[in-house]
Amino acid sequence: MEKKIPHRFAGSESGHPEDAPKGRAREGAHQGPRIYNLFPLLVGSVPDWGQRLPEIAAMKFNWVFLNPFHAPGFSGSLYAIKDYYQLHPLFQGDHQEPPEQLLKKFVRQAEKQGLGVMMDLVINHTAKDSPLVSQHPEWYLHGEDGSVRSPFVVDPDDPQNVTVWGDLAEIDYRQRPARKSLLAYWKKLVRHYTQLGFHGFRCDAAYKVPGDVWAELIETAQELNPKVHFFAETLGAPLHQIEQLHSAGFDYFFNSAKWWDFHADWLLEQYEQFRHIAPSIAFPESHDTERLAAEWGGEERRSRTWYLFAAFFSAGVMLPIGYEYGFQRKLHVVETRPEDWEEPLFDLASFVTAANAMKANTPVLNEEGPQRRFTSSGHPLVGLLRQSEHTGESAVGLINTDTEHSHDFGLDRLGEAMGVDIDAIQEITPLHQADSLAGHQRIRVAPYSMRIFHTPGKKKPKRSS
Known part of the structure; x- marks a missing residue:
């Protein structure tokens, strides 16, 4: 059975097993x-x-x-x-x-x-050949002829295209x-x-x-x-x-x-x-x-x-x-x-x-936390800003979708997007030098690559009871 996954629709697939309980x-x-x-x-x-x-x-x-x-x-x-x-x-x-x-x-x-x-x-x-089908037929969905029903999916772009998984028996909830x-x-x-x-x-x-x-x-x-x-x-x-x-x-x-x-x-x-x-x-x-x-x-x-x-x-x-x-x-x-x-x-x-x-x-x-794009939707350089609702921390990802050419982005514009002075910005791109922003006014992103920047925030003070 091969599962068909229509894309562009999803719910929002935790931490280490020793982390705290759910929540x-x-x-x-x-x-x-x-x-x-x-x-x-x-x-x-x-x-x-x-x-x-x-x-x-x-x-x-x-x-x-x-x-x-x-x-x-x-x-x-x-x-x-x-x-x-x-x-x-x-x-x-x-x-x-x-x-x-x-x-x-x-x-x-x-x-x-x-x-x-x-x-x-x-x-x-x-x-469909699970012993449960014969032991508990009441647990399953059945067709008009009484046979156990197999799950199916209809192609939203072509209703005539129906995929049926005949090896499966669908549970009735x-x-x-x-x-x-x-x-x-x-x-x-x-x-x-x-x-x-x-x-x-x-x-x-x-x-x-x-x-x-x-x-x-x-x-x-x-x-x-x-x-x-x-x-x-x-x-x-x-x-x-x-x-x-x-x-x-x-x-x-x-x-x-x-x-x-x-x-x-x-x-x-x-x-x-x-x-x-x-x-x-x-x-x-x-x-x-x-x-x-x-x-x-x-x-x-x-x-x-x-x-x-x-x-x-x-x-x-x-x-x-x-x-x-x-x-x-x-x-x-x-x-x-x-x-x-x-x-x-x-x-x-x-x-x-x-x-x-x-x-x-x-x-x-x-x-x-909140996440938004701060570059124009048609530009090959895509800027995403992620922010914490707990610490005031933020991170930016600059993605160059152009497969042939590098693209530059102003460091001052990055500071403006993150809401901080440029001195507070640190690059955290994997295997990148931590001091790679020193002495530069512009950030160059190589063809089809991504660079990530971070600025620490301050934890919100706890309210006194």
Whole structure:
């Protein structure tokens, strides 16, 4: 099953697992999530996952996200789950330990590296050949002929183009007596993986499940561990389906920054609208999209610029395995195997490390405050200003979208945009010299690249009671 993600629509995909409980994400006092998506089919068995952890930690990520690792149905798709308590055969490998022990050991290994582990939670459908279909047919939607219904999507640009996922059975969340036992099953599942030590859940197609259901599942997990975080995947969802998640208690949403052209207004409008629901996570590519290196012919500067933009744009950032090496083969939820590991086109590990360190050390880049463009929409040099609502801190990203020519920007104009004297501005661009502004009146941004500037603010004084 390949998931189709219409772009330009998203909700607003937390910090380190030792951060404070849910709610801190909005207080600006923590580090946002820097997520490495360890796509399990490309790596192999669970012990093989563990071998990747040191290099992930070395790049200063603080989360590892695992796509579904459960036993799949007849299609073999990771997202067509047949048994939530058994491992995919590839992930079990030749190891005799039960799934619980293998997973618990991996989570402990990650913790020792300072990494929280997030798993995919897919509860809007199951595999069509899941035992649950015959054991609990009342949990599913049915067609007019009585057969279990498969989920589908209609292309908004062509209503005649309908994609049906025939390997899936769609769950029925309508209010009725059967929903109580259905919800009890999911609560038991969430308890199981929380007790194994998982620090977070990425909720697949969260908008297809009622917000009150998520609220109960989030409460169930946090009764066991108040620091468990929930991340809503809402890409492709219409506005009303996102808004119904407002009170569910999600810590983060994934946003649509990946599809921005750096000029249209829609992304900044979405950012402003959804940041009041929850902070968001940007990514330059995902397991559902084409590889950026493939889209742009392996151009290293594009991969650099897009990761830096994603790290700058919102509270969280995510990178899928292989991005740092310019992998070009699209990840596939059925067919990908460890043999598909590619020869690197380039190595961005040191750059990603520096970008993640920059993000971790700059509080304004770990919260969702006001953000606006201060350059004209048609100019190749795009200026974004991010501001903290808690500290008065601000950061500016200057993005040159011109692939052929450098563009200059006046340092005095930068000071005006940030509302400070130019002496207060510090460049924090990864792998850039800290004193690079000294003696200059203008900032030069190379073709298709990004530079980032920061000015510290002062914390607002606490009101006396």
